[in-house]
Amino acid sequence: MLKITTAEFLQGVSDLRQLPKNELREVLFIGRSNVGKSSLLNKMCNRKNLARSSSTPGKTREINYYIINNAFYFVDLPGYGYAKVPEQMRAGWKRLIEDFLKRGGPIALAMQLIDSRQEPTPLDLMMMDWLDYYEVPYLLVLTKADKLPVSKLTKQLEGYRSRFNSQLSEGCCRGIVPFSIVTGDGRSELLKLIEDHLNHAPKQKKEAI
Numbered sequence: 100m101l102k103i104t105t106a107e108f109l110q111g112v113s114d115l116r117q118l119p120k121n122e123l124r125e126v127l128f129i130g131r132s133n134v135g136k137s138s139l140l141n142k143m144c145n146r147k148n149l150a151r152s153s154s155t156p157g158k159t160r161e162i163n164y165y166i167i168n169n170a171f172y173f174v175d176l177p178g179y180g181y182a183k184v185p186e187q188m189r190a191g192w193k194r195l196i197e198d199f200l201k202r203g204g205p206i207a208l209a210m211q212l213i214d215s216r217q218e219p220t221p222l223d224l225m226m227m228d229w230l231d232y233y234e235v236p237y238l239l240v241l242t243k244a245d246k247l248p249v250s251k252l253t254k255q256l257e258g259y260r261s262r263f264n265s266q267l268s269e270g271c272c273r274g275i276v277p278f279s280i281v282t283g284d285g286r287s288e289l290l291k292l293i294e295d296h297l298n299h300a301p302k303q304k305k306e307a308i
Contacts, residue, residue, distance in 0.1 A: 100277060100287060101294035105168055106144035111161035115198055119164055124171045124297050125205045127235075129196075129226060130212030132178030135242040135280065138172055139212065142164070142280045160192070162199065171207070171297055179222050196226075200233045204301035208236050208273075215241035215255055215277055227263075231270045236296055239263065240260065244277035244284060246300060252277060 111117055128136045137150035149165065163175040176199070177192045198207070208229055213219050219227075230237045239259065244252055259275050266272040274292065278285035 101290045101297075103144050103167055103290075105166075106149055106173070107166055108149065108165045109164040109172070109284050111163050113195075114196070115162045119172070122205050123166075124207040124301070125174045126167075126207055126297075127209040128173065128212065129209055129237075130178060130242075131214075131220065131222065134212045134214055135281045136178065136212055138177055138280045139170055139210070139242060139278060140231065140239065142177055142283065142286060143173070162195070179226070189238070197229060200229055200235055203233070207299065207301075208238065208296035210240045210289070213258050213278045215244045215252060216249055226253050227266065227272070231266065231272075236273050236299075237273050238273055238289070238292060239275040240285070240289070241275065241277045243279070243280035243304055245281045266301055 108141070109119060110117070113226050114193040116291070128140055129252070131181040136191065141147060144165075144167070153229050160177055162177065167173055167195060175276065176196055178198070180193060211230065213223055227237070227239075229235075241252075241255065241259070256275060256277060263275070264271060267274070273296075276288050277290075278289065
């Protein structure tokens with residue numbers, strides 16, 4: 100299983116011309132503002148304050164790069180869907196994220212985060228459609244799993260697997276993983292899946308519709 104021995108913030112990117120010149124494979128963290136992306140990234144690296152987060156949801160406007168083991172990147176994409184952010188700014192973020200996904204090859208795996216207590220929003224579903232279209236392998240990571248009783252979490256998992264059966268069997272979804280930053284449940288499974296996908300050959304860029 101993959102072991103993370105070093106993890107450092109590298110740079111923030113607000114324009115794709117600023118992407119790191121060293122084109123290593125990437126593992127993406129995608130989700131709504133306040134879904135727990137920074138907390139998940141920190142937990143994966145066993146670092147408390149590695150990921151840059153804001154007390155104001157929706158404030159992060161950059162794609163943040165972290166270099167892991169000097170071998171690949173964790174990439175934290177801007178959170179989406181926060182109502183108080185002006186529409187023009189949200190539209191700009193959507194363009195940035197879609198243009199980012201078009202690049203193909205460097206992306207090894209994306210983790211699409213959804214709060215385990217909630218149903219996916221239209222923006223979550225749109226993001227999954229993009230990931231499928233651009234043929235980006237992704238996991239659905241159900242965050243805050245410790246906040247649900249085991250029986251209810253099991254029911255949620257069954258509901259998600261039934262709802263997204265076609266994405267799991269025919270699309271790019273590679274699994275649904277409940278995760279808790281409190282207990283660490285799900286971390287080992289995610290590390291194994293990340294390792295598997297980092298070892299896959301990169302795909303070619305796919306053009307937009």
